[in-house]
Amino acid sequence: MNDITIKAAASGRTAYQVVPDPDDPIILQIDGKLTRVLDISATGFSLPVEIVASGRRYPFSxxxxxxxxxxxxxxxxxxxxxxxFIQCVFVNLTPEESDCIHQYVLKRQKEAIRSIRSSGSSSTGF
Structure with a gap:
């Protein structure tokens, strides 16, 4: 919980964000609190504003x-x-940790595409 100075504009992340499956959520521990993430990408995740304060660095799991x-x-x-909400940006993840996150995001993207395709085909009668 060190204070940090943020010089970059908080204009949003540049990576594709996915929403975790509500039936199989991502459990996050941050600042001694357990919570669920709102969305996740290769660069970070979002949390409700009441969980952490902006402008700080936090350990997480x-x-x-x-x-x-x-x-x-x-x-x-x-x-x-x-x-x-608060956007949390990953800091210095190992290649293995980054790969785990990339694999999860890719899996959720594929699930979302399948869901869109199946709902689109059933509504059009194909």
Whole structure:
């Protein structure tokens, strides 16, 4: 929980964000609290504003449904312009940790595409 100075604008992440499966959530431990992430990408995740304060660095551990071990490290908490949530940006993940997150995001993207295709074909009668 070290204070940090953030010089980058909080204009949003540049990676594709996915929403975790509500039936198989990502469990996050941050600042001594257990919570669920709102969305996750290769660069970070979002949390409700009441969980952490923006402008600080926090240790975290998250249990991805697709990983055998928790991914742990540090995130920088960035404010959302609207104040609805906090964007947490991963700091110095190992290649293995990054790969676990990439694999999870890719899996969720594929699930979302399949869901869109199946709902689109049933509504059009194909």
């Amino acid at each position: 998250l249990d991805l449904p697709s990983a055998n071990v928790p991914v742990a490290g540090y995130v920088d908490a960035m404010p959302d312009k609207k104040g609805e």
